[in-house]
């Protein structure tokens with residue numbers, strides 16, 4: 225599953241880190257998590273702890289989008305077979321489906337084909353009525369993939385706004401507050417289109433804290449964010465948005481455009497949402513693998529966030545403590561964390577948050593600590609790498625590494641040092657996964673003596 229395996233160094237610590245990554249990502253694949261959460265018994269559909277009587281509906285439809293949406297639809301087809309009548313998902317990680325149409329879109333910046341796929345999705349939504357049960361397959365990446373520019377906003381406006389937001393350092397709550405108010409589908413507006421159908425959201429969460437209104441910008445979730453909130457984000461990060469976007473947000477804030485529907489809106493009377501996997505799904509299985517390999521696992525948090533290079537420094541400090549004093553765990557140990565770090569882009573290079581995390585960590589690593597950091601969807605930033613894997617031998621010239629960080633150009637830096645992790649699209653999207661493998665001091669000393 226983890227590509228480039230043979231090209232990576234093969235020390236035990238690297239193998240342990242890669243095994244944790246591989247098992248963690250696999251644990252979050254829809255084929256596994258949907259089978260655990262969704263079941264059919266006669267006419268009774270179970271989704272998590274809720275049941276639905278399929279006998280009460282004429283149509284069972286799958287609609288949605290996100291990096292993993294086609295894999296969610298495939299897993300739903302595997303459970304429900306020909307009970308599914310039709311559907312449309314928009315994704316950049318397609319797979320063959322029986323009754324659901326897969327439309328390919330683009331991520332992280334929306335594209336023409338994503339707009340076309342979303343048009344088909346909305347058309348299918350408009351055909352739903354009170355006798356329709358909609359399974360909404362929603363995963364991270366959905367905000368870019370399900371692109372439905374609202375009002376006078378063009379695709380080019382949406383692309384420019386997305387680029388600027390992604391480079392601003394704003395977090396996903398802030399980014400999506402803006403995207404929801406530039407869209408005809410986000411922020412519960414797909415639920416509005418679907419009413420009075422019954423809607424069952426089946427979500428994979430790549431958002432710290434699992435806020436339903438933020439995962440893929442919450443197409444079928446109540447939204448409490450406002451046009452004013454969107455304007456605040458634009459001001460706070462000094463984002464230069466196209467005129468059509470600025471006009472819409474300004475007009476919306478005066479009440480001239482209806483707000484996205486909130487939790488008291490009757491469009492949600494027949495909507496329920498179920499998160500079937502999140503960052504903890506990944507970390508739990510990665511921990512089990514670490515334990516099987518003889519390392520004491522410690523999950524630090526599923527909620528790490530902030531600037532990637534700074535988060536790396538904090539993680540390294542914890543790993544150093546483990547190595548030096550055995551606090552809070554004794555080596556051999558594996559520290560794990562999830563969440564999502566961000567990068568404030570000032571240069572014009574290639575890279576992503578996990579590659580910056582790995583490069584920044586590598587600048588100060590002592591012997592005995594190996595660090596792997598990946599985005600579980602396999603695509604870190606706008607590069608084709610999932611992330612990086614580093615140890616104290618990776619950075620031979622700290623100035624060079626710092627220059628690469630300053631230029632946001634760590635992809636070529638890590639590539640030259642054979643320190644990229646490449647998986648290709650993984651079929652899931654459950655945020656970042658970071659693994660710190662910390663060897664016993666004696667083993668670490670032995671390694672440096674051997675060199």
Ligand SMILES: O=C(O)C(=O)CO
Nearest residue numbers: 364365366367439440
């Ligand atoms: O909004 C998105 O598309 C994200 O990736 C967060 O879920």
